[in-house]
Amino acid sequence: MKLTTQKLSNITANPLFLVGSGISSIAAFMFYLYDKYGSAPGVISSITFYGTLAVLSLGYVYSARIRSENIALRGLSEVFFEINQIYRDKLREQFCSDSPVTDPENLLAEEELALKGVCQRIAAIFSSVTNRRCMVTIKLVTSEERKCFAHTYVRSQELCNRDTPDRIKYAVGSGANTGFDTALAKRSDGLPSHFYSANLPALEKQRGYSNQRQHYSRHYRSTIVVPIRGVNKGKESTPSEFDLIGFLCVDTMSLNRLNEGYHLFMISALASQMYNFMSLMRGKYTVFVG
Numbered sequence: 001m002k003l004t005t006q007k008l009s010n011i012t013a014n015p016l017f018l019v020g021s022g023i024s025s026i027a028a029f030m031f032y033l034y035d036k037y038g039s040a041p042g043v044i045s046s047i048t049f050y051g052t053l054a055v056l057s058l059g060y061v062y063s064a065r066i067r068s069e070n071i072a073l074r075g076l077s078e079v080f081f082e083i084n085q086i087y088r089d090k091l092r093e094q095f096c097s098d099s100p101v102t103d104p105e106n107l108l109a110e111e112e113l114a115l116k117g118v119c120q121r122i123a124a125i126f127s128s129v130t131n132r133r134c135m136v137t138i139k140l141v142t143s144e145e146r147k148c149f150a151h152t153y154v155r156s157q158e159l160c161n162r163d164t165p166d167r168i169k170y171a172v173g174s175g176a177n178t179g180f181d182t183a184l185a186k187r188s189d190g191l192p193s194h195f196y197s198a199n200l201p202a203l204e205k206q207r208g209y210s211n212q213r214q215h216y217s218r219h220y221r222s223t224i225v226v227p228i229r230g231v232n233k234g235k236e237s238t239p240s241e242f243d244l245i246g247f248l249c250v251d252t253m254s255l256n257r258l259n260e261g262y263h264l265f266m267i268s269a270l271a272s273q274m275y276n277f278m279s280l281m282r283g284k285y286t287v288f289v290g
Contacts (some may be wrong), residue, residue: 005185011137015092016118021279022025026082026171031044031218038071038150038219044264051259057076058204061135061290071130072128073129074119075128076125076128076129078126079121079124079125079128082121083118083121083122083270083273086114086117086118086121087273087277088147090110090111090113090114090281091275091277091281093110093279093281094107094110094281095186098119101254104283107281107283108281110281111277111282112153113280114156114277115154115155115274115277116155116158117180118274119136119137119138119154119155119156120136121259122156122248122250122267122270123135123156123157123250125131125266126250126252126263126267128259129263130257130258130263131182131250131257132252132253132254134156134250134251134252134254135156135157135160135219135220135249135250135251135252136155136156136226136248136249136250137152137153137154137155137156137249137250137251137260138152138153138154138155138247138248139151139152139153139170139247139249139272140153140182140246141172141244141245141247143244147171147174148172148173149170149171149172149179150169150170150172150177150208150246150247151167151168151169152167152168153168153246162213162219168213170212170213170214171212172184172198172220175210176210176212177190177210177211177212178208178209178210178211179195179211179223179225179247179249179261180195180225181195182194182195182225183195183225183247184199184227184244185228186243187206191260192226192264192265192266192268193226193227194224194225194227194260194264194268195224195225195248196223196224196225196260196264197209197222197223197253197254197257198222198257198258198259199221199222199256200216200217200220200221200223201217201220201221217255218255219251220251220252221253221254221255221256222251222252222253222254222255222256222258223249223250223251223252223260224249224250224251224263224267225246225247225248225249225266226242226248226249226267226268226271227242227244227246227247227248227271228246228247228248228271228274228275228278229242229243229244229245229275230242230243230275230279231243238266241283242278245275245278245279248267248270248271248274250267
């Protein structure tokens with residue numbers, strides 16, 4: 001989607017646009033009739049009438065698009081329900097028995113299996129609301145010699161060509177990958193921590209984007225990246241303030257489809273939910289029942 005088309009879509013999606021265009025069309029029609037039957041039809045009245053009629057028609061076309069988007073959003077409740085079921089059933093299966101699973105390797109294998117299913121459903125969510133194909137990826141963060149790296153853990157697509165011949169380790173906090181570095185930064189605007197771009201190639205031309213993946217635009221040109229992390233209480237404003245597990249990313253080849261509004265809050269909510277699940281599976285949470 002082009003930027004001008006996106007702006008036009010935002011304008012016509014406003015209810016005031018439909019109200020104003022409707023009133024204007026009625027007024028123009030009355031003026032047209034008065035001008036037509038009161039005397040010879042004037043050029044101005046005809047232009048006004050057909051112009052406002054065109055604006056009204058445009059508004060109704062876009063209102064139909066908004067209606068289809070609302071229908072898609074209502075259908076997402078079932079997908080969110082499926083995601084919650086995956087987490088619920090997997091946690092119950094591993095821990096709610098006379099002999100709960102304690103082997104870390106088995107738990108990580110079950111975690112990966114569950115997260116693959118979750119990523120597939122998150123991709124379905126964003127493909128539905130954008131009407132474009134989207135990819136969802138979980139990147140795990142690891143430390144090596146006091147340096148942080150993010151690498152692909154699971155994707156919404158098996159055997160993805162992005163991972164051939166080898167999966168890339170992306171440096172975090174070095175400036176080499178803007179998406180990860182920006183997503184970790186604290187924000188003062190009230191939005192969840194994230195990186196967002198509706199047009200990565202344009203941002204790169206402005207020297208505002210770096211990515212270690214060569215020719216990334218062959219795979220995606222728009223993205224949202226959010227951290228999968230929790231806050232360590234009592235350690236605010238210190239290097240240990242956050243317990244960072246990784247990143248949750250959604251991307252698409254289509255420009256100006258993802259947004260920094262409800263799309264951002266959806267994926268941030270999913271990342272928070274994912275953090276709790278992964279923390280339980282990795283033994284970071286301890287439950288005492290006395």
